Amino acid sequence: MSQNVYEPHNHSACVRHAIQEAQALCEEKGARLTRVRLRVLELIWQSHKPVGAYELLPLLAQEGFNSAPPTVYRALDFLLELGLIHRLSTINAYVGCNRPHGSHPVCFFICNCCGRAQELENDKLRAMTRQVEALLGVTVEQQMTELSGVCPACREHTTPETSGEHCCHDH
Amino acid sequence: MSQNVYEPHNHSACVRHAIQEAQALCEEKGARLTRVRLRVLELIWQSHKPVGAYELLPLLAQEGFNSAPPTVYRALDFLLELGLIHRLSTINAYVGCNRPHGSHPVCFFICNCCGRAQELENDKLRAMTRQVEALLGVTVEQQMTELSGVCPACREHTTPETSGEHCCHDH
DNA sequence: CGCCTTAGGTTATAATGTTGCAATTCTACG
C-alpha cells in the first residue's frame, strides 16, 4: 500500500489492503488461507519490520495456536509460495509483499537502525538482469536484492550524542 | 581472474591470482594472513562453487588444523572483513571475491544446477542504488544482489531425459 | 626479557530450519 514506509502513514490501511489481496489471491488460485496461515500473515503485517520465524512462535502460542517450528515454517512456506511474503535472507526474516501478483524480482531497502524494510519496484533491476543474461548467457529464474543503510527517519533522530544507539519505531 | 566461470579456463591461474592479491592486500593493511586463514582462503578458491562453513571443517581437520566451528568462522570473518571473500546469504555459503579492493556492491549469479557462482560488476546496479537513494531519501551502506538460474554449461548438458537431475562440475 | 595485543583452542549453546509419521480435517464424488 504505502510507497514509503519510513513516512508516517495509515498503517491499518496497509494491513487491510494486504489481507484483502491475500484473500483474493487465494480465492483465485484455489488455495486455502487457513486460520494459522491468515494469522501468520497478519502478524507479519503488524509492522514493516521483517519478523523472524521464531518470533512468531510465542505470538501464536499466546493465541492458542499450536506453536512448534514446523507450524510456523509451513505457514511461511505457503505464503512464500503464493508470493504473499518475501524472505530477506541477509537477516533471516520475513516481510509482507507489496504487490503479491506472481513471482517477481525482489528488491528491498532495510534500515539498519529501525529495521523497517521497504520493497522497491525498480526498472534498473530489470535492465541489470537482462545485462547479466546477455553477458554470461545464463537464464535468470530468481533474483533478490537487499540494500541496507539508514532511513530518513533514523538519520533525523540520530543526533551526534545518540549516534551509535538504535531508535525504536513500531512500524 | 576469469570473467566467466562457466567457460573452461585455467583455474590454477584463478587461485594463484587470488592468493597473490590476498597477500598484497594483507601486506598493505598490516593484516596477518595466518596459516589457517590462508588455507581457508585456498580451500574456498578450490572451485567457483561457494562452500559452506561446515564443509571446511573436515577439510581443515584432515590437514591437522584445529577444526571447531569458531576456528572456521573466525577465519571467514577475517576474510570477509578484508573483502577477500563474500557470503552468499541465500545459500549460506562463502566464495572468493574477484577484485578484493575495499567494500563494494556485491552481485552474483548462482547456477542452481552446478552451483558455481559468478561475481558481476554491473553499472545498472549503481544506477539502481542511486535511484533508490533518491526515491526514499535513504543512505545505502551495503548491498547484495543474488541472481539464480541456469548457466550455459548446465543448460547444454540438461537433455530432456536428464532434466531434473543435476550435473556435476568441479569448478 | 616483560608487557601488550592479537590469534587460536575448547566447550557449550543459540538461532534457524527440516524430516518423518500419525492424526485430523477438508473436498469431491457417487
Added chain:
DNA sequence: CGTAGAATTGCAACATTATAACCTAAGGCG
C-alpha cells in the same frame, strides 16, 4: 448422506548454521 483421497496439522526428534565465554598461545616491540 457417506466414504475415499488429498491436504493440513500435531508432534517429536533432528539437522544446519552461527555465536558466546573463557582461557592459552603466539607475535610485536621497547
